[in-house]
Structure formats: structure tokens, C-alpha cells
Amino acid sequence: MTADAGARIQSGSAPARPTRALIREVGPRDGFQNEPEVIPTETKVRLIDALARTGLRRLEVTSFVRADVIPQLADAEQVLRRIDVPDGVSRSVLIPNERGLDRALHLRERFDEVNVFLSATESHNLRNVNRSVSESLAGCERVLRRARTEGLRCEGVISVSFGCPYEGHVDPERVFEIAERLAAAGAQEVGFGDTTGMANPVQVRGFFERARERLGGGDRVELTAHFHNTRGQGLANVYAALEAGIDSFESSFGELGGCPVPAGATGNVATEDLVSMLHEMGIETGIDLPALLACSRAAQYHLGRPLGSHTLVAGPIDWRQQWQRAR
């Protein structure tokens, strides 16, 4: 894998590093879903409403999974009904299957996008949803086609795109084939998840350079990177994706959620750490970092435990203050 990924960097014309990046906040779904306790609906609604006023343009607000499978998100309908999100902020919901779509469509006017998901490998998909990859893909295609008919924007997310805890190496070609199927069924955006934090920056850059060639570099389908900080490489992988021309990311405020395997492992890259790094690099996000930090602080208060984000602990960089201290 690494030899091939490394070789790719040398070849082809290097895309320009983006000057703007778009971030989808996944904490209200990915984060709240992985909390051991069920967060009260009122708290979720308040946090989502606050996140929607930070300049974030994309929010994954809940999931229409079965309540007995994920009780943490059993209040999907109430959350969708009660949130108050300004115009221009896109609300997406995770849809596991057609039954989930049926449920969501009762509130069609309360959301803008659907996200469907499957894993790149048979073992991970089987353990996650008890289906083969081709069964899941067929299900995703049915949901995507119906969702597009309803005028919804669609994203397909491919878990374990960079490495699988059960199968190890994942052939990028296999991932791109799945991405092409999702795009053909109507996904305008494909997200590539490093679900258990196995990706490294050299691999990521090679992966996305190839993905842009294969999938159209954002012209045909928007390519989104979803990294986990399981082994502390999340932001390094973001940088590698930027260098490959990727400008769309998913992350979670407070570093909430992600895949808690092994138990206690951290998951998603923290949105505030991502925003801080992008702004310091001169890449615009439109997000107000102090406002975002206030959301994470509020989540920390409600959950009653310290959250993992670095910027939440250290605060945003204040160059003037640092300079005055140094004198």
C-alpha cells in the first residue's frame, strides 16, 4: 500500500491547495449516538441550534435507525421537528434503509439531505449491519434513487475506506467502484471514512489523487474526507487530503463520537481543531471558532465529562497575546 501510495505523489500535476473548505458537523448524529447515556431531546435541540449559528453550513442532525438498535437517536422525529436552523444551513439525516427513509419522509420539509452508508469490506459491513456489501449497496441505491426523486441532496459514506480492523489493507479500486455505484444511483457527494483511524498521510494523499482522477475531482461528485483521530493522525490526514485538492470534510465538535473500538478509543477529528488548523493555514471555513468552542463547552457541561478536543483545552491562538507575553 505505502509504496504505491507514495509513488502516486510523484506523478501527475499537483492540484492547488484549496483556499476554502466546507465542513459537515456530524456530532449531533455520530457524537450523540456513541454516548453511553441518552441525551435529552431538549439538550440536543439547543446544541444543534447553537451549532447552526456558528457559520457551519452543513449539519448531520440525526439518524433514522431503529430505536431498539440505537436508543440514543430514538427521538429523531422530535429533534427534526424542534430544531430551528437558519436558511443556508443544510440539515442531513442518516438513513440506514428504505424503512428509515419512509419514516424520515413524513418530515420531508424538515431536512435537506440524506446520508447513506456502507463499509468497503465484507467483514466490517457484516459486523456493522449484518449484510454483505452487495446487499448494502443495493439498499443504498434504492434509498438514493427515492431520495433524489424527493428532491433531496444525497451523500454516500464508505466506512473503512483506508483500512479495515478485520481485513487490514483495503484496495482503493474496490472503494472507488463502490463510490461510482453510489454516484450513479444519485449521490452528489461521496464521503470516505477512516473509521478506525488506520490511514496515514502518504496513503491519504495518494488515495485522493486517484479518487479525483477516477471520480471527477468534484465536478461529477463531491469528494469528502472523514477522518478519525484514533491514533492522533486525524489532522495530518486532513492536511494530506488538502494537498490532494480535497476541500470537503466531516468532523465532530468536542471530538464527540466516532467509532469507540477498541473501547475508550477516540473517534472523529474535533471540528474546532480542524477549523483552527484551517484558519491558521489561511483556508476559509466561514466558521466562528469562539462560537464553535462555546458549543463544545456546552456539550461538555451537559455530558459532565471533559471532551477530547485540543482547542477546547488550549483556546484559539491569539497571536498578539502570545507576542506580548514573549516580550
Ligand code: ZN
Ligand atoms: Zn466518524
